[in-house]
Amino acid sequence: MICKNRCTNCPNTSSPTAGLQRWVKTPAVVFVGEAPGRNEALRGIPFVGRSGQFLRPALKEIARTLGIDDRTFAFTNAVACWTTKDGRRNRTPTSEEISACGERLFCELETMARVEGEQKFYPKVIALGSSACSAFGLRFKKFSDIVDQPHVGEICGEQVEVYALYHPSYILRSGAHEAYKVSLENALRWAFGLESNKAQYEVPFEFLHTVKQWMDLRNKITTGTTYVVDIETTGLNLTDEITLLALRNKSGVFLITAGLLRKEIVLQDVFHILATRRTVYHNAPFDLSMLYKFFEQFGLYLPLEEMNIEDTLAMHSTLNEVGVAGTRSGDIERSAGGHGLKALVRLYLGVDYGDEVDWKRGITSWEEFQDFLAYAARDVEYTWKLYNLFRNEFDEHDRKLYTYFREIQPLLTRMRLWGIYVNxxxxxxxxxxxxxxxxxxxxxxxxxxxxxxxxxxxxxxxxxxxxxxxxxxxxxxxxxxxxxxxxxxxxxxxxxxxxxxxxxxxxxxxxxxxxxxxxxxxxxxxxxxxxxxxxxxxxxxxxxxxxxxxxxxxxxxxxxxxxxxxxxxxxxRMYAAPKDKYFLSIDAKQIELGVFAALAGDEVWQEAYAKGVDLHTATAESLFGLKFKFASPE
CATH class of the missing domain: 1.20.1060.10 (Taq DNA Polymerase; Chain T, domain 4)
Known part of the structure; x- marks a missing residue:
């Protein structure tokens, strides 16, 4: 149902559309995507392209497991028309298009509403992607903050129950198929009032705060080749203090207090582990810079350039080389927040991370302290699982790019430690x-x-x-x-x-x-x-x-x-080099164009680059028959 007579404010009214698909008059749940792709628009049916070919069988399988009739599902989009860049490629709908199509979407919900006396009950909405969530008035800075959760949305002045999920197009790119099926199951359990099945690992751990505990477990802790390392601190600045060190190796999870870490034997053992073993972090420069400052107090200096450092944040960036904003619906942000541990755990492991204990404001009970320790244990456990998952996904090209990311971790850490001198x-x-x-x-x-x-x-x-x-x-x-x-x-x-x-x-x-x-x-x-x-x-x-x-x-x-x-x-002039030091300014002029010329085998650009000629000038000469000396900068 398109309600064409109401589509007067949108520039896409001439584009082909995909309308509501349902099998019963009053569906229990409606899946709302962002906009039809080319295949959907040509057939007039939502979710029949690549995303639908993954989504629909997954829903049928989950419905059969839960004893749900999948004929009570309906499918539509926040925007009815195909939003395209050039008549071939999809693009994300604009906020204006989503707003203009809101009345049409509400019109569809009205036709699916169940009426009992004077009460009207709209179907539960499972919104797939940030555009769909925006159509129901959900506000968020990062989509990962609201995903895998129920919300109360609003459209045309009416409140609607909405469950936010990633768009399946992102899952096809990320490869997190099984984790997404867990999310779909949780959403359907919510929609049909079934008991929640959200997975949350209870991670066993050893909490160490005395030297005796360390000596009892020393052999387990120090005999390993690979360690996940994470720290808890009083803040995010280099002047803040480390309060807890978490280690995960093949023997398990070990949580070590800062007080114990200062003891000589523990200090030396941990320093040796960090300096000589493979250590895995999530955002290594933060942890390493804080650890470097900590050990520096005791005359110990981490040999950053010699260390075997791995980073799951860098690994995820490698596997999403087109950029994490490369999804059509823009579900994951382009910033490092898009590689945040919580979001990755939810996406790849299908695990509800749980609420972080804001212990920086003060822990007032033993229960809160236990929650804090459990949260710290989950940090290293989930990083361990992501590390093993990601490294098995690398192909030869991925390994080359990841090698670059690994090699710059010491530099990123040093740059943070050094800062810049100010006059x-x-x-x-x-x-x-x-x-x-x-x-x-x-x-x-x-x-x-x-x-x-x-x-x-x-x-x-x-x-x-x-x-x-x-x-x-x-x-x-x-x-x-x-x-x-x-x-x-x-x-x-x-x-x-x-x-x-x-x-x-x-x-x-x-x-x-x-x-x-x-x-x-x-x-x-x-x-x-x-x-x-x-x-x-x-x-x-x-x-x-x-x-x-x-x-x-x-x-x-x-x-x-x-x-x-x-x-x-x-x-x-406010930024100055210290005494006997100098700023060195280096610019690889038009390096991207030079690389592109080499990869594309463009003879005109390659010759121009070899001669030091401006590549834009070379392009002007090639297109317009001008000579270099006559081509203006414009």
């Missing part, structure tokens, strides 16, 4: 200059706006002056329906025939915003960053897994310090 005298001078300039601009803007309480940070106040009082033409509308006053709008307005006062106001507004951003992003933020260390340096968290192209990202961003703004030189 604090320059920072103070620049802070004063920018603050004074910001105050001057604010005073001038208030004079031009003719109001003493004018706030240039208020988009409502700016919009009122520009569009209501001055009558300037709006350029675009925000999602909330207000006229936008972002910098692109201001720059577009500056192209108009304005009076002097209006032009001056807009130019100063742009400068004010730029100055405020420079001050907060690049100057005052350094003080907060430095407070996380005790050596006056600042650090950033480098992430080599955050982009599809494998360019590194960092947080806070230390890679895009301004080059061309009015304050660029002074900002860059």
């Amino acid at each position: 604090w005298e320059q920072q103070k001078r620049l802070n004063l200059k920018l603050t004074e300039r910001k105050k001057t601009l604010l005073k001038e803007l208030r004079q031009l706006a003719r109001r003493e309480d004018f706030n240039p940070n208020s988009y409502q106040q700016v919009g009122k002056i520009l569009f209501s009082e001055w009558g300037l033409p709006p350029q675009k509308v925000t999602e909330s329906g207000a006229f936008s006053t972002d910098n692109s709008v201001i720059e577009a307005l500056l192209e108009l025939d304005l009076i002097h006062e209006q032009r001056e106001f807009l130019e100063k507004l742009i400068e004010y915003r730029s100055t405020a951003k420079m001050l907060s992003t690049y100057v005052t933020s350094l003080e907060k960053l430095a407070a996380k260390r005790n050596d006056g340096r600042v650090e950033t968290r480098w992430n080599p897994y955050g982009t599809v192209t494998r360019r590194w990202s960092s947080s806070p961003n230390m890679q895009n310090i301004p080059h061309y703004s009015a304050w660029a030189d002074e900002i860059r």
Whole structure:
């Protein structure tokens, strides 16, 4: 049921559609995907493409096991029309398309509702992917935060029970078929009111806090070739303390208190394990940097470059080489959060991780402490299982890429330990200059706006002056329906025939915003960053897994310090090399294009690259018959 007469706000109304499929008038559960793919759209039936060919048999098998009639299932999508990039490839529906199709989706739910007297009961919804969840008003920063859980959604003012799952298209890419079937079973148990069957491993562990306990178990702990290592800390900064060390080897899980770790024999044994055995981490640079600082207090220095380090986060990034945002529905985030341990355990092992004990706020009972220990034990146990799962999936290409990731772990750790030196005298001078300039601009803007309480940070106040009082033409509308006053709008307005006062106001507004951003992003933020260390340096968290192209990202961003703004030189002078040290700036110019030319065997680009010619210029010559010396940079 498409309700075509209501599709008036969506640009996709000419695209083929796939409507609701059901076998009974009032289904018990409806599976909602994001949008039909090409096959579904051509046949007019949802979930008959690759995702459906996996989903439907899996549901039939689970239904038979649970004694459920699979004819009580229905299938539809958040968006009825095929959303395509170019008439061939799928794309994720936009929020506007999801919103425009919401009335159609609600119309379908209405036709499936069971009516008893004056009450109406909608079918339970199993939403597959982030787009489907968005259609029911579910809000989330990371989709992994809401997946495998029931929620109360809302559509067209009506509340609907919704269970969030990953879209099967992601499972086809990740290979976590069996774990996904566990998730599907849990969702159906929820929908039909059956007892939950969520798996949660009770991991046995040894808790050690005395030297006698260590000596009793020493042989078990120290005789192993591979160890999973995890730490619990009082915070995420290098100045925070390690409170618990968790080890997992072939003999089991061992939880060691920081107090015991400081004892000489334990200290030496653990140091020897870390330095000489294969050690597996999930996000190795964090654990290694904290462990390095810990052992450093005792005159012991981990030989990072010589250690045999494995990282399940890097392994997952290797197996998802196209980028974890490569799923059609965008279920897993591109950031390292997309490789988070909780999300991977749920996805690949089908295990509900359980709630983390926020012991940093203080544990007030023995029961809470036991929960904390159990959670720490699960961390290393699940990492152990993921490590063995992932390494068996590697092919020759995967091993080459993973070798690169392994080799940079010591470097990532060193970079975090080192941080970067800051010239604090320059920072103070620049802070004063920018603050004074910001105050001057604010005073001038208030004079031009003719109001003493004018706030240039208020988009409502700016919009009122520009569009209501001055009558300037709006350029675009925000999602909330207000006229936008972002910098692109201001720059577009500056192209108009304005009076002097209006032009001056807009130019100063742009400068004010730029100055405020420079001050907060690049100057005052350094003080907060430095407070996380005790050596006056600042650090950033480098992430080599955050982009599809494998360019590194960092947080806070230390890679895009301004080059061309009015304050660029002074900002860059805040970062200094220590005495007798130097900054070395190296840029492999157009390296991606050079690699692509080699892989593609493009003779024009290869020749240009060998001669040091700009590859964009070579492309212009090849396409337009220009000579290098005549081709402009544009």
